[in-house]
Amino acid sequence: MRKRSAGLWVAAAAGYAFLYVPLFIVIVYSFNNSRLNAEWVGFTLDWYDKLFHNQDMLAAAGNSLLIALTASAVSTVLGTMAGVALYRYKARLLQILVLAPIAIPEILMGVSLLIFFVMLNFTLGLISVALAHITFCIGFVAIVVRARLTGMDETLTEAARDCGASPWNAFRYITLPLIMPGVIAGALMAFTLSIDDFVITFFTAGAGTVTLPLQIYSMIKIAVTPEVNAVSSLLMLLTLALIIIASKVSPSLLRSD
Amino acid sequence: MKPKSISAATRPRVGKWLVTGPPLAYLLLFFAIPSLIMVLASFRTPGEFGGLAPLFEEGRLDLNLDSYVRFFSESIYAQIFAKSVWYALATTLFCLALAYPLAALIAKSGRRYRDLLLLLVILPFWSNFLIRVYAWMIIFGPNAALARTVNGVLAWFGHEPVPLLFSSFAVLVCLVYVHLPFMVLPLYANLEKHDQALLDAAQDLGANAWQRFWRITFPLSLPGVYAGAALVFIPALGIFAIPDILGGPEDSLIGNVIKQQFLETRDWPFGSVLSIVLTIAALFLAGLAACVARGNLGTPSSVKAARA
Known part of the structure; x- marks a missing residue:
């Protein structure tokens, strides 16, 4: 019995190593005093210094932030509505439209939105990217909010209605505060998904607009430089911080059951 | 009286539409509309300078099957599609092999x-894809x-050096790496519900570790395997x-x-x-996985029946 557990432990440890060693290498080499990502030479912060003086990179980071803030704000409102609608009214068409963008390969949404925007003579840029990001973020927010509603006592809202509260007031003072952890977790999730998105942005950004993932893509297509390691490490740090906040707000988000 | 009852009946419907x-x-x-536009675009003619030719030209509606004919007549595209299916299948199998011990x-x-x-399994998934x-x-x-x-x-063996980067091997390893958490999660959700008593009973009856896994754990985990796949x-x-x-x-691959x-x-x-071909393939497979998983939900009860 113990022997079998040991085998399982070894196999699982190999699995965890497979997951983490690559990311660990990226972070370590971001501090490496060598242009080649090949062997450890010495410690330096030069690549971070270069990064903060790279105008293209800073502009791309600004664009990413602007898009992520807009997309997460709008998709949180629409996604919360969708979550409530799915829970209360079991809206079938909405359910398909909410889940389909998540279920199909990303490239399909990217190219169909490209055709759509170009046919409407809509200039590709920050706005088209934000509109595209909202489309796939709605589903994730809706799923988190609906999960929160499922664990909630719906009779509280009914009680408020019986006591004479208008539907809006019942929502504003009873339902919304109760589902707030889910809403915030959904918003943080939408922000992370938007700032990390590459495929859909790739098709909807047009030639002039660059976001952080697009900038990383063009850099690694040309050459592997530790500057990419530095920006990657910072992005990982940001994502980790957002996940920790989300899990503090809504512990159920990361719980196994 | 009458107008009032109508408004009372319509109010929940108004609320429903305000939210939905x-x-x-x-x-x-x-x-939905961009997807439909793409379906329409597949029946049109490419424009002289890329994009699409005008929908109405010389009073004629420009809709044809040329692009579909091209897809089915030039074997290179079927080959690339087959290659993509092959890569995705290999990715799924390697993910399953790596995910099973983790989930267990x-x-x-x-x-x-x-x-x-x-x-710890989910965390790498949240770092940027690139x-x-x-x-x-x-x-x-x-x-x-x-x-x-x-x-x-x-x-040392007198073999020519091989490049690792820009190879099918590198593509496959990375495909497995990127998709691994998607296999672990449903598999874990399934394995977590298993009844330890079944394994204990099998052991009492003389089944070894391999038999217990292959004849009890694995068949019961199939719904999780299909979902992960x-x-x-x-x-x-x-x-x-x-x-x-x-x-x-x-x-x-087809995406490229x-x-x-x-x-x-x-x-x-x-x-x-x-x-569209990719969408149909994806929807068909998703539907197939859902059907197979639903069909397999009968397994636990049949096991229960066998126990009784």
């Missing part, structure tokens, strides 16, 4: 460590330790960035051809045909 309407309208506009360990571990171990691809670019780099070791050993296979089928960054020219049709060749109708 905005997200529904948004998703219809930015998801998490399911077996105590409450205290379970959340942490599960979180960073995870880039990490393998470093690992497989021509000057990195791995390539030097491998080629050192090969040279769908979550890995479908996105892996449409991937373009990994072959684009880590692969050589012969690793071009779609990207090329839309951004380089600018033959939108043909790109749309390829996208």
Whole structure:
């Protein structure tokens, strides 16, 4: 019995190593005093210094932030509505439209939105990217909010209605505060998904607009430089911080059951 | 009296539409309509300078099956499609082999460590997709330790050095890496519900560890396996960035051809045909996985019946 557990432990440890060693290498080499990502030479912060003086990179980071803030704000409102609608009214068409963008390969949404925007003579840029990001973020927010509603006592809202509260007031003072952890977790999730998105942005950004993932893509297509390691490490740090906040707000988000 | 009762009856419906309407309208506009436009585009003629030719020309409606005919007549596209299915299938199998011990360990571990171990599987998934691809670019780099070791050993046997980067091997490893969490999660959710008493009973009756796994745990875990396979296979089928960054020219998959049709060749109708074929394949597989999983839900009860 113990022997079998040991085998399982070894196999699982190999699995965890497979997951983490690559990311660990990226972070370590971001501090490496060598242009080649090949062997450890010495410690330096030069690549971070270069990064903060790279105008293209800073502009791309600004664009990413602007898009992520807009997309997460709008998709949180629409996604919360969708979550409530799915829970209360079991809206079938909405359910398909909410889940389909998540279920199909990303490239399909990217190219169909490209055709759509170009046919409407809509200039590709920050706005088209934000509109595209909202489309796939709605589903994730809706799923988190609906999960929160499922664990909630719906009779509280009914009680408020019986006591004479208008539907809006019942929502504003009873339902919304109760589902707030889910809403915030959904918003943080939408922000992370938007700032990390590459495929859909790739098709909807047009030639002039660059976001952080697009900038990383063009850099690694040309050459592997530790500057990419530095920006990657910072992005990982940001994502980790957002996940920790989300899990503090809504512990159920990361719980196994 | 009458008007009042009507308003009372319509009020919940108004509330329903106030909540359902905005997200529904948004998703219809930015998801359903673009998808339908793509279906329409697949029946049109490519424009002289890329994009689409005018829909109405000389009073004629421009709709034809040319791009579909091209897809079915030029075997290169069927071959690329087959290659994509092959890569996605290999990715699914390797993910399953790696995910099973991880999911089993998490399911077996105590409450205290379970959340942490599960979180450790999900966490890399939240780091940027390109960073995870880039990490393998470093690992497989021509000057990195791995390539030097491998080629050192090969040279010892008198073999020519092989490049690790820009190879099918690099593409496959990265595909597995990126999709692994999607296999672990449903598998864990299934394994966690298993009844330990079944395994104990099998052991009492003389089944060894392998028999207990192969005849009890594995069949019972099939719904989780199918769910995980769908979550890995479908996105892996449409991937373009990994072959684009880590692969050589012969690793071009269906996603790369779609990207090329839309951004380089600018033959939108043909790109749309390829996208539609990919959509149909993805939906068909998702439906198949759902059907098979539903069919297998009968298994636990049949086991229960066998126990009785």
